[in-house]
Amino acid sequence: MKQTYIAEPQPDESAHETADAGRGERSERDPFLTAMGERVRMLRARRGMTRKTLAAETGLSERHLANLESGVGNASVLVLRQIAATLNCSLAEVAGDVTTSSAEWLLIRELLQGRDPAALRRARIALAEMFSQAPADPHRNERIALIGLRGAGKSTLGRMLAQELKVPFVELTRVIEQLAGCPPSEIHSLYGASAYRRYEQRALEAVVAEHPRAVIASPGGLVSEPATFNTLLAHCFTVWLQAAPEEHMRRVVAQGDLRPMSGNREAMDDLKRILAGRSELYGRADMRFDTSEKTLADAYLQLRDRLAARLGAEPARID
Incomplete structure (x- = not known):
């Protein structure tokens, strides 16, 4: 970079x-x-x-x-x-x-109570635009950010997509490591989760500032930090790469990491809980794409075609 x-x-x-x-x-x-x-x-x-x-x-x-x-x-x-x-x-x-903390909160909650996800999304975008201090990013649709759990295919499909689009491929985890001077695991062990979140936010801001066009693979937990995730949504066209829990585990083990699984039922239960806990957040993405039971070639071609169809028909601001 x-x-x-x-x-x-x-x-x-x-x-x-x-x-x-x-x-x-x-x-x-x-x-x-x-x-x-x-x-x-x-x-x-x-x-x-x-x-x-x-x-x-x-x-x-x-x-x-x-x-x-x-x-x-x-x-x-x-x-x-x-x-x-x-x-x-x-x-x-x-x-x-x-x-429940104030009368205004109660009135706002009453307005939103019972609305479907599409209506809530429109309300969130309207509020974001109302309170935003900066104009909409004109390069938003030219930065494609892949989100999802580890093993969904963010790095593999992201590299292939960036190569065809002739844009940089950025793994946000690598930028975090460059900023901190040590791997994310060491950031957590030495300084704690709060320090890691700060590096994650700084890394995303740096990538957005440097690359008007890029394919970005984001860490799986980024969506759980509202400020960082809102930055991603504001500056990138986001795609949730989905997969069944068993697919996630199989791919992680195939990458050589035997720690999560190897017959560990508790690890699979933890993965399912994480996926259930984050599903609503991942669901805020502009597009979803399920990679389960697809060959790499089929997954890439289908993802590429769906992106081309969406981005070709979308305005600069995705509602």
Whole structure:
């Protein structure tokens, strides 16, 4: 790349935890705690974080998180704040519905309640345009961003597409690594998830600024960070590459990574939860394309033709 990227420089459980958990398991589950546990589990799944990873980053025990997620753990406000910070969301999002916080929120929620996905999409675009400080990107349709879980074909199909279109192919993960001076796994282990999210946002902004035309393969978890994902949607024509969970796992193992699978039922369950948690976010893409049960050649030709049909008929701004 032409641009020079410069890298940024960069707690114990209560002794009564076991007893409290036991009392919680024996008592009837509180609906509020149950709902809060489900929200924490959903937010964690969207970010592709295992319970073990969340425990490590918050300093909490896996048992404590398991009790919280199952609705039998009555976590303190400080613990909830710690979880919210790690998941990069508001405390209100963990504890309850933010749309109950004011009369205006309630009125807005009432207007949107029960609308179908197409109507909600139009409302989001209208609000984005109303509050946007910058004009629409004239190169939006000339940057094609592929989103989806690992193993969907983003890198393989992306390279083929870029070669035919004669535009640069950019793997955002490589740009993040260049910015940080170390692989994403080390960013997470050394500095935590928040630092990785900052590098991810900076990497996307740098690529958009440098390349008016490109095919971009984005990390699977990018969609779970609203600011970064909104940047991607505003500056790129996005395509969700879909595949069945079994296809995702098979392709990852075929790439030489034997860690996720090899008979591990829990890993497959985790993958399905992540996919379920992110499906609504991936669904915000301009186009969906299922690569399941297709040969590489067929998948590429069909993707190319569908893109040509969509982009040839679309205006500069996709509604």
